[in-house]
Every structure is written in structure tokens, then in C-alpha cells.
Amino acid sequence: DAGITQSPRHKVTETGTPVTLRCHQTENHRYMYWYRQDPGHGLRLIHYSYGVKDTDKGEVSDGYSVSRSKTEDFLLTLESATSSQTSVYFCAISESTRTSGSSSYNEQFFGPGTRLTVL
């Protein structure tokens, strides 16, 4: 999994409790992403980071916050978990954008995932 670990791998929690998921990389890649995966929706971007302390929202960011104080760690926090946040969460990393001609692209590498159940 390209030097990416996620912790915990499984978590069961109750509605209203705070939850923090951790993504750790050993690749020194600049970009990090948090996705959630749900049946019928594929993977949807929650938040992403383009450097230490530089983060931005994705398409489903409501109810989530992130922090990145070090290059290697990207934390996803659910301030007050709800049942709708039951999902599998994936972290992804990307190296510096590759350039081909006038366009630039990145390749994202995914971690093993965290299965979160909110009761």
C-alpha cells in the first residue's frame, strides 16, 4: 500500500462522540486525501491537503475536519459522529504533480482503509 498506514483499521462508536482517524505515510508525498466509500456512491472526497497546514474541502466535507501538522500525518476528525458517517474511510497520497506537455497529472495511492461504524 505504498507506505501508507491508517489507524484504527476498525472502529465502532456511538452517535455524538468525537472520532479521529489517522493516516500516516512514509513516502514524503506532498498531497494527501481523505475519501469515504459507500455502496452506490463510489469514493467521494472529504478533504485534502497540499502541504503542511494547507488543507481544503472536498465534495462531502460537512461534519468533518482535518489537520496536517507534519508531512507524514493527515488526521480526519468527526467532531460529533452521526450514523450517516458510517462508512469505509480511505486515505490517499500523491507525489508532486507530474507534467506531460502542457498538462499536469497526479497518481493517487490508497491506504488499506478504516471501517467506521456509528451506532
Place this chain on the structure above:
Amino acid sequence: QQQVKQSPQSLIVQKGGISIINCAYENTAFDYFPWYQQFPGKGPALLIAIRPDVSEKKEGRFTISFNKSAKQFSLHIMDSQPGDSATYFCAASKSGATNKLIFGTGTLLAVQP
């Protein structure tokens, strides 16, 4: 609004057959189209990707066909094997600093021996 539409949702193919998964996109600014393969309990892994300046890209048994005018692209798996049984996701992004990916909803492929 689903920017990348993927079909079919599931697919059963006999060993040795051809698996075909289709995707359509809406945003003409997209210029990078990867396919990811995911096995149960694992994270998605990049399988193959294409840029819009070519109509086809082949890597081993896997081929992407791209139709820019129709805003469609597809994954073909030739000589499908039981080990290819997985969920496949198409995605799209537009070039830029962050290249955020927009994923399709996934296709569960089962290759029967």
C-alpha cells in the same frame, strides 16, 4: 450531480471472456482518466490511465478506449481470469495543482471459472 457515470453496476463474465466497463463524463475540462481496481478489504490501486490525446491505451490484458467527442471511456479486460474478480472504478480529473479525482460508482466484476 454525478459527474462521472459508470455502468454496469455488476458484471459476470466467464473465464477467458472479455469484460467491458463503461464510463461517461460531463465536464469537458477533465483531461486525466484513470481506472482503479479494488479487492475486498483493500484500498483501490491504480490499474491503467489515459489522457485525451490518445484514443486507446493498452497494458497487458487491460485496454482503455477513449472517445472524446462522446465524452466516454471504457475498460476492456481481455481473457478475463478469476483473479480479475474485483471492483473497478473509473475516475476523472482536470489538470492543476491538486488534480482532485471524481470517481464513478464502481462495477463489481465476477469472473466465473
